[in-house]
Amino acid sequence: MRALRVIVPPLAVLGATLFAAPAALAQDGPSGQAMVQTCYVCHGPDGRSAGPVPALMRGQKEFVVRQMLDFKADRRPATIMNRVAKGYSDEQIAAIADYLASLK
Amino acid sequence: MITTRRAFIAGTAATAALAAPMLARAASGAVVVIGAGFGGATAARHLKKLDPNVEVVLVEREASIVTCPFSNAVLGGSETMPGITRSLDALKSAGIRIVRGEASGIDPQARSVRLADGSRPAYDRLVVSPGIDLNFAGVRGYSEAAAERMPHAWKAGAQTVLLRRQLEAMPDGGTFIVAPPANPFRCPPGPYERVSMVASYFKANKPRSKILVLDAKDAFPKQGLFQAAWQAEFPGMITWVAGKDGGKVESVDPAAMTVKCGFGTQKGDVVNIIPPQRAGAIVHAAGLTTDSGWCPVDPMTFASTRAANIYVVGDASIAGAMPKSGSSANAQAKAAAAAVLASLAGRPAPSPALINICYSLVTPDYGISVTDVYQVSKGKGITPTPNAGGLSVRAPTDLGERKLEAAYARGWYKNISADTWG
Structure with missing residues (x-):
């Protein structure tokens, strides 16, 4: 930030504030967006699958939460999703569903 | 935190106008990505997707990418080379500048990459995804020349075609030797999927043939699943010799087509040596590796712990429990891209989301996953x-369910390819 501090005072002040926050203050876990982006390796970019893996349901928060919780509790059988869903807390599943619901 | 030249210029220009546009432009900068495989292409695409203002230059030696995933299916005859070849055209359409050439060096002080043609693209942040180099000297008697007789086929391309031709030319009743290396290496279940795909081909075309796996290791991923499947699908065809039982290959004689291990000297009609590996050459010259031959990184960001402003993703990185796979590289690249943009904007890095999805085919209709x-x-x-x-x-x-997982394996390939190269 050396150069900015000298030449661009407004940004330097902002920058100093941001940099004062140590990395440890970053949120505890990944965002819904970051988690959903990892789904794309199987479900396709933005969840648009070229098949035969099912596409991700966008704009359907309650449906996604229910499916993921059912996978997690082995109430809905699947090949791999039971093992994957167990990797997320209920709060993370809600965040995943929130982000998916926001996708057009 | 050192201000980048581009951010400096953008900031100065913004100050002359208004304070607000400065914020909008704060995340812009120039990112150079080395390597257009799963890690590099994903990083480049993701950077552009998250911030269309960032300038992304992708340096790649080849005109197109031949993927290791599904190259074993090519060896077994159920996939073709065009089927595993990915174009870089969609990356160009996404606004990424592709520079065709070999990166021969990195200058962390000047923040530029040296290309073999003498040009030196400059970066604010650099993402390196060079994949692996084969350590031919790791097996006595083996060399790049020897690989023309005894292919490694561990970088998909001409070597895949060569090994497939040798398997096609092999007479029924012949012996195919596969020699996997010790950990760590690219695609840990890959050698055993290869054995399976070739066994499928033999079963249909050369049923009296044998496969001898001479392993440096005492165990391998999905071992129980693979071995149960081998027994069910290819009874009596495959013999796996663990390192502790003398499986580790000590030397090879390409002229005689023999392999020497603790188990004795074995002659193969087709011999596949998978040598030990290390990160791609570029990172060694730049001092980004440890003595292990791989690159230590901050697990939150994939920033190199050896040099500022450089991130290493994919097989070359030391990524804790993540295996060296295309799926790992894709996830790591997204984490690194988000960290790069946060760093350019002066924000703390977001927490990464990391996952690995790995399918193996035993037969074209028999898939398993981890x-x-x-x-x-x-x-x-x-x-x-x-x-x-x-x-x-x-x-x-x-x-x-095995048939469904085989179908999903092909679905994974289509979708991860679209997510990576567009």
């Missing part, structure tokens, strides 16, 4: 989430 969702912390690094992930269940008993 997956992990990872937890990441500064202290413990990258570790699997307890009580999650793991191997295919109901295997090998449920052949319907």
Whole structure:
């Protein structure tokens, strides 16, 4: 930030504030967006699958939460999703569903 | 934190106008990405997707990418070379500048990359995804020249075609030797999928043939699933010799087509030597590796712990519990892209989301999988989430499910390819 501090005072002040926050203050876990982006390796970019893996349901928060919780509790059988869903807390599943619901 | 030249210019220009546009432009900068494989192409695409203002230059030696995933299916005859070749055209359409050439050096002080043609693209942040180099000297008697007789086929391309031709030319009743290396290496279940795909080909075309696996290791991923499947699908065809039982290959004689191991000297009609590996050459010259031959990184960001402003993703990185796979590289690249943009904007790095999805085919209709969702912390690094992930269940008993996983393996390939190269 050396150069900015000298030449661009407004940004330097902002920058100093941001940099004062140590990395440890970053949120505890990944965002819904970051988690959903990892789904794309199987479900396709933005969840648009070229098949035969099912596409991700966008704009359907309650449906996604229910499916993921059912996978997690082995109430809905699947090949791999039971093992994957167990990797997320209920709060993370809600965040995943929130982000998916926001996708057009 | 050192201000980049471009951010400096953008900031100065913005100050002359208004304070607000400065914020909007704060994340812009120039990012050079080395390597257009799973890690590099994903990083480039993701950077542009998250911030269309960032300038992304992708340096790649080849005109197109031949993927290692599904190259074993090519060896078995159920996939073709065009089927595993990915164009870079969609990356160009996404606004990424592709520079065709070999990166021969990195200058961390000047923040530029040296290309073989003498040009020196400059970066604010650099993402390096060079994949692997083969350590031919790791097996006595083996060399790049020897690989023309005894292919490694561990970088997909001409070597894949060569090994396939040799398998096609092999007489029925011949012996195919496969020699996997010690850990760590690219695609840990890959040698055993290869054995399976070739066994499928032999079963249909050369049923009296044998496969001898001379392993440097005492165990391998999905071992129970693979071995149960081998017994069911290819009874008597495959012999696996663990390192502790003398499987480790000590030397090879390409002229005689023999392999010497603790188990004695074995002659093969076709011999596949998979030598030990290390990160791609570029990172060694730049001092980004440890003595292990791989690159230490901050597990939260994939920033090199050896040089500022440089991130290493994919096979070349030391990524805790994550295996060296295309799926790992894709996830790591997204985490690194988000960290790069945060760094350019002066924000703290967001927490990464890391996952690995790995399918293997035993036959074209018999798929198995392993997956992990990872937890990441500064202290413990990258570790699997307890009580999650793991191997295919109901295997090998449920052949319907094995067929479904084989279909999903092909679906994974289509979708990860689209996510990576567009």
